[in-house]
Amino acid sequence: MDDNRTLLTVGQAAIALERSTEQVRRYLREGRLTGQRMGGQWFINQQDLQQFTRSAREKSNFLARVGAARTIRPLDSVIGIAQGRKTDISRGKLEFLKAASRGSS
Amino acid sequence: MTDSLPTEPQAAIAFVDSSAIIALVDRHDPTHEQALAAYHELVDEGYCLFTTNYVIAETLQLLDLSFGPNIARKWLQDHRLPVYHADEQDERRATARLSSARPDSRLSMTDTISSVVMDRLGVSDAFAVDPEFLSDDT
Numbered sequence: 001m002d003d004n005r006t007l008l009t010v011g012q013a014a015i016a017l018e019r020s021t022e023q024v025r026r027y028l029r030e031g032r033l034t035g036q037r038m039g040g041q042w043f044i045n046q047q048d049l050q051q052f053t054r055s056a057r058e059k060s061n062f063l064a065r066v067g068a069a070r071t072i073r074p075l076d077s078v079i080g081i082a083q084g085r086k087t088d089i090s091r092g093k094l095e096f097l098k099a100a101s102r103g104s105s
Numbered sequence: 106m107t108d109s110l111p112t113e114p115q116a117a118i119a120f121v122d123s124s125a126i127i128a129l130v131d132r133h134d135p136t137h138e139q140a141l142a143a144y145h146e147l148v149d150e151g152y153c154l155f156t157t158n159y160v161i162a163e164t165l166q167l168l169d170l171s172f173g174p175n176i177a178r179k180w181l182q183d184h185r186l187p188v189y190h191a192d193e194q195d196e197r198r199a200t201a202r203l204s205s206a207r208p209d210s211r212l213s214m215t216d217t218i219s220s221v222v223m224d225r226l227g228v229s230d231a232f233a234v235d236p237e238f239l240s241d242d243t
Binding site: 016017018019032052053055056057058059060062063065066067068069070072073074075077078079080081082083084085087088089090091092093094096097100101 | 109110111112116118121123124126127128129130131132133134135136137141144147148149151152153154155163167168170171172176179180183184185186187189211213224225226227228234235236237
């Protein structure tokens with residue numbers, strides 16, 4: 001049998017994730033963990049649980065490499081380096097490009 | 106069997122879209138001051154900011170076409186945004202989402218990759234001023 005198709009209860013998922021059942025239900029309610037309701041109870045596909053764990057690990061690993069913006073100040077040195085002419089990026093990127101090409105023609 | 110979940114990171118994380126970068130870079134953009142205030146708020150609140158390799162390419166193109174190659178290269182050289190590199194899985198998912206998007210949708214591949222990566226990393230906060238990006242379509 002394909003193990004990835006196995007449906008787990010909230011209790012089983014909580015054991016696998018080393019989290020409380022309340023925490024797992026919160027993940028499900030928030031849509032962070034995909035589940036399905038049957039007979040008023042949540043069930044989680046093994047594959048979805050693995051995907052959820054993978055995402056959490058990737059996020060954790062990525063964050064560990066990123067560092068806080070307070071420390072690296074990622075955009076400080078590029079603030080105000082350009083002076084646009086009648087462009088407004090809040091109107092969308094396509095509109096922005098159209099306005100930019102009108103300004104340069 | 107599923108491995109246990111890693112400890113949840115304490116720091117908040119936000120994705121940075123090219124529209125926010127343009128608003129910061131262009132001091133004459135109508136949203137410049139707003140974007141600047143939002144950026145300082147994110148920094149002061151201890152956020153980790155990141156973007157994708159797709160956004161880097163898109164930003165470079167937008168800057169080049171609107172302000173010229175010198176500004177584009179200066180930005181590329183001077184920004185210090187951490188970059189998440191979208192992989193084949195991200196691209197497959199983005200392609201599927203784009204294929205099933207509404208016919209009138211203006212979403213770009215870059216926007217869709219951004220959305221896929223945010224989902225993948227469990228990131229819900231984005232720094233953007235583009236209405237297309239901020240729409241529910243992404």
